[in-house]
Amino acid sequence: MVTVAHVQLSSCCGCLVSLTDTYEKLLDVLGAIDLVYSQTIADAREIPEADIILVEGSVCLDDHHAMEIAQDVRKKAKILVALGACAATGGITRFCRGGQMSKPIHSSFSPITEVVKCDLAIPGCPPSPEIIVGLITAAIEGDMEYLAPFSEFAKNNTEACGCDVIEKVVNKSLCMGCGCCAASCPTRAIEMVEGRPLILNEVCIKCGCCGFQCPRIELPKNVMVLE
Amino acid sequence: MDAFGNYKSVISARIADKAVLKKVQDGGIVTAAFVYGLENNLLDGAVVASVGEEFRAVPKVATTVEEILEAAGTKYTTCPNLSVLKQAIREYGCEKVGVVGTPCQIIATRKSLKYPVGFRHMNDKIALTVGIFCMENFPYNGMKTIVEEHCGVKMDDVAKLDIGKGKFWTYTKWGETKSIKLADTHPYEQIACHVCTDYTAELADISTGSVGSPDGWSTVFARTEKGEEFLNGMVESGYLETKPVNEGKFGLELLAKLANIKKSKNQKEIDHRKEIGLPVPY
Numbered sequence: 001m002v003t004v005a006h007v008q009l010s011s012c013c014g015c016l017v018s019l020t021d022t023y024e025k026l027l028d029v030l031g032a033i034d035l036v037y038s039q040t041i042a043d044a045r046e047i048p049e050a051d052i053i054l055v056e057g058s059v060c061l062d063d064h065h066a067m068e069i070a071q072d073v074r075k076k077a078k079i080l081v082a083l084g085a086c087a088a089t090g091g092i093t094r095f096c097r098g099g100q101m102s103k104p105i106h107s108s109f110s111p112i113t114e115v116v117k118c119d120l121a122i123p124g125c126p127p128s129p130e131i132i133v134g135l136i137t138a139a140i141e142g143d144m145e146y147l148a149p150f151s152e153f154a155k156n157n158t159e160a161c162g163c164d165v166i167e168k169v170v171n172k173s174l175c176m177g178c179g180c181c182a183a184s185c186p187t188r189a190i191e192m193v194e195g196r197p198l199i200l201n202e203v204c205i206k207c208g209c210c211g212f213q214c215p216r217i218e219l220p221k222n223v224m225v226l227e
Numbered sequence: 228m229d230a231f232g233n234y235k236s237v238i239s240a241r242i243a244d245k246a247v248l249k250k251v252q253d254g255g256i257v258t259a260a261f262v263y264g265l266e267n268n269l270l271d272g273a274v275v276a277s278v279g280e281e282f283r284a285v286p287k288v289a290t291t292v293e294e295i296l297e298a299a300g301t302k303y304t305t306c307p308n309l310s311v312l313k314q315a316i317r318e319y320g321c322e323k324v325g326v327v328g329t330p331c332q333i334i335a336t337r338k339s340l341k342y343p344v345g346f347r348h349m350n351d352k353i354a355l356t357v358g359i360f361c362m363e364n365f366p367y368n369g370m371k372t373i374v375e376e377h378c379g380v381k382m383d384d385v386a387k388l389d390i391g392k393g394k395f396w397t398y399t400k401w402g403e404t405k406s407i408k409l410a411d412t413h414p415y416e417q418i419a420c421h422v423c424t425d426y427t428a429e430l431a432d433i434s435t436g437s438v439g440s441p442d443g444w445s446t447v448f449a450r451t452e453k454g455e456e457f458l459n460g461m462v463e464s465g466y467l468e469t470k471p472v473n474e475g476k477f478g479l480e481l482l483a484k485l486a487n488i489k490k491s492k493n494q495k496e497i498d499h500r501k502e503i504g505l506p507v508p509y
Contacts, residue, residue: 018347021347065299070250085257089509091248106239121347122344123344124344126347127344127345127346128343128344128346128347128348128349129347130341130343130347130348130350131342131344134285134342149342160367161248168506172505172506173418173419173505174419174422174506174507174508176305176331176364176417176419176423177305177306177307177364177417177419177420178307178308178309178328178331178335178337179286179307179308179309179310179332179334180310180312180335180338181307181328182307182309182310182312183309183310183313183339183345183346184313184339184345184346185345186345190310192286192307192310193368193415194305194366194367194368195304195305195306195307195366195501199288207345208346209345210345212342212344212345213335213338213339213342213344213345213346215334215335215338215509216332216419216508217506217509219334219338219508219509220338220341220342222341223334223337223338223341223342223430224334224337224430226232226233226429226430226450227449227451
């Protein structure tokens with residue numbers, strides 16, 4: 001049985017809610033794995049070694065507990081997954097700047113992908129239930145082809161932003177105006193104007209969805225196979 | 228080279244409703260599919276390209292037959308159909324959505340189904356994808372220049388646009404027909420289309436387009452089981468008239484020729500971009 005741990009750092013727990021938002025599929029998922037650690041839904045206190053550790057939330061660099069946990073999960077996980085925007089790209093915590101009570105010194109937050117090497121990263125705020133189940137299933141089955149975009153994302157997209165679709169697509173003469181970025185955006189920070197994305201930067205929460213979904217940034221081979 | 232991608236069957240067809248046939252681009256297959264879907268409870272909504280002011284293309288979630296009919300006809304300009312995909316499910320509450328799109332939009336739809344990162348609870352609600360053949364597209368102002376400067380027709384007066392027989396055709400509301408050589412429209416093409424190697428929407432459940440069939444008819448591929456079942460349903464319930472597709476010079480042979488021209492020309496562009504260090508998604 002594949003062991004899975006869910007670890008929460010600086011986050012809202014929405015990623016775990018998203019995992020549980022799979023209705024009857026949740027039972028299939030829980031039937032296929034052994035959930036060895038999740039502070040929200042189980043009472044194990046110590047993070048054990050596990051095949052897959054899902055980390056949600058970013059790491060507060062000014063909080064030594066968070067830093068220790070980040071190091072710890074890297075050692076204990078066979079596959080370390082940055083689950084959701086905060087862990088993968090920083091997300092909303094990119095805007096943190098400290099100065100608030102009762103820990104005004106807690107001012108610096110980085111996605112865990114920037115603190116330790118992560119094997120996979122799932123962007124999204126939150127990632128859809130289907131993609132979390134899809135990733136866990138692929139990890140259990142060893143479907144490396146399916147996992148490739150998540151592995152790529154963990155390496156190269158820690159600083160995601162709506163600007164990605166401008167810099168990597170529109171500016172590179174690749175945007176054909178499908179509107180996928182606008183649909184994937186959870187905050188409606190993308191408007192399509194004259195067939196091109198317009199980023200409302202003050203609305204963007206840097207979740208990485210638009211860049212991940214754009215078929216002109218990455219088009220995995222398995223998408224091109226008709227099933 | 229594989230010109231068309233995988234498919235189960237191919238026919239020539241047109242919509243049986245003669246009144247509607249007058250309003251559609253070719254054989255009216257997309258219109259027929261969505262009308263059939265709505266009337267037979269196989270769809271409760273469809274993402275379509277509707278016409279806005281001055282013949283602009285506007286993505287829209289259509290939930291009635293009237294709205295489907297309003298959206299009939301090709302616009303020859305980019306229409307970000309996918310931008311309203313999630314809206315169809317969230318705001319309109321659709322559970323069986325049809326999606327029409329150009330090959331790139333069908334590819335984007337397939338990617339969002341395979342990797343639904345920002346698309347919660349969408350997978351099981353896309354009931355049908357209909358792809359339309361596409362050689363290239365124009366930004367709105369590109370199309371406007373072709374119509375207004377080259378054909379001398381105001382956008383407000385456009386009734387229908389068409390590309391065929393080597394020409395770009397503009398039909399006005401007053402019954403005039405103007406055309407220019409397709410070669411003269413090349414400067415206005417969307418450059419991002421030049422890395423596309425899909426002509427017949429190879430990943431759609433059903434793909435359709437004008438090439439390969441006589442005027443007023445469409446060539447139709449059923450590619451998936453779902454697509455084939457849907458298409459058979461349309462034929463059996465009398466929404467479509469069909470005839471076997473012509474294998475010869477003006478049928479599949481011509482379609483294959485055009486598909487291969489697009490594939491090889493754009494593959495060269497992809498290779499060139501790679502060579503000079505520009506990114507390509509493939």
